[in-house]
Amino acid sequence: MVNKLSWVGSNKHFVDEINVSKxxxxxxxxxFGxxxxxxxYKNEDGCLIWCDDKQDWEFVILxxxxxxAESAELVISTIEKNEQRFLDIFTLPVKRLFTxxxxLILDIFQSESFILECENVQGETACLFALRKEKYLWWFSIGDCxxxxxxxxLEGLGEYQQNHRSFYEWVGRESTFNKDVPCYSTGVKELRTGDNHIxxxxxxxxxxxxxxxxxxxxIYRIFHGVMTCEIGVRKLLEDIQSKDVRDSTTIVSWIIHNNLAATIPSDLK
Structure with missing residues (x-):
């Protein structure tokens, strides 16, 4: 069974309100709005979360x-219209899945119908897609999430951030997918053995x-010593609320335990 959630801040803005759910x-x-x-006075964030605990994958769009928020609304509604195409791909072996x-995302965002719809919205949105399946984490990043x-x-080597914040990239009225060449970054990371916090x-x-x-x-220091992801996420949001932050923040966080061996250098085997 696929668990699903989709939300855009224009529906409920969470200004002055912290909300943490699973x-x-x-x-x-x-x-937090x-x-x-x-x-x-408004929230233009959005997210879509699909996960199947039995099939062991999580798919998130931030x-x-x-x-x-019209561009975020358009992206979410478009992905939901193509839900079955995504779910079919999620069943593929990982050797074929990520490519x-x-x-699929390029096909959707570069389609004539989607480009025409983008011309009718006000504003643009950064989009960060992530899929975890088996011991791999894949992402497709447009913009600065x-x-x-x-x-x-990884911490021992100072590695945390997987994508890079790329400015002047969006989907929407001024979409970088309307150009001759779309602008985005993508990657795949092998999870290490043990607990991996995404x-x-x-x-x-x-x-x-x-x-x-x-x-x-x-960010991760906040999670040290807490019992659950929910507590850590709430602590982060309470901290920025207390600092009188104006901008909205949306966080998606989860831990994956990988029992499989991860790649190590040949001279350490």
Missing amino acids: VGEKVVLGR GNSTAGQ LDAHFT SLNA LLLLHHPE FMTTDGLVECPNTSFSNPKD
């Missing part, structure tokens, strides 16, 4: 729109004044 057995969603005392998923991965072996966030968290969350290590 989708399926693993995935935690945290939302910003502080009205700092001038916030969106951070500007001007209006097929890349091709962040994907982090925490594991002690963390996605819009930029409200890392741009909050009087915090150091622009350093991924300080």
Whole structure:
């Protein structure tokens, strides 16, 4: 059974309100619309979460729109219209899955019908797609949302952030997919053996004044010693709320335990 959630801030803005909920057995969603005392009155974030605990995969889209939330609404509704195409791809062996998923997103975003729909919305949105299946984490990144991965072996080498924040990339009225060549980045990461903490966030968290969350290590430090992802996500949102942040923040966080061996250098075997 596929657990599903989709939300856009234009439906419920969570201004002055922290909301933390769970989708399926693993995935935690945290939302805070910003502080009205700092001038916030709307939320243009959005997300879509599908997960199948039995088939052992999680699919997440995180969106951070500007001007209006219309572009985020369009992306989510378009993906939902193509749900069966995505679900069919998720059943493929991982050797074929990620290249097929890349091709599907490009096909959708470069279709004539989608480009025409983009011309009728106000504003644009950053989009970060992520899929975890088996011991692999794949992403497709347009814009400046962040994907982090925490594991002690990676932390020991200072590695946390998997994608890079890329500015002036969007989907919507001024879409970088309307050009001769679409602009995006993508990648696949092999999870390490043991617990891997996947963390996605819009930029409200890392741009909050009087915090150091622009350093991924300080994000994960919040989770040290807490019992659950829900508690850690709530602590992050409470911290930025107390710092009178204006921008909205949406977080998706979950932990995957990988029992399989991960690649190590040949001289360490």
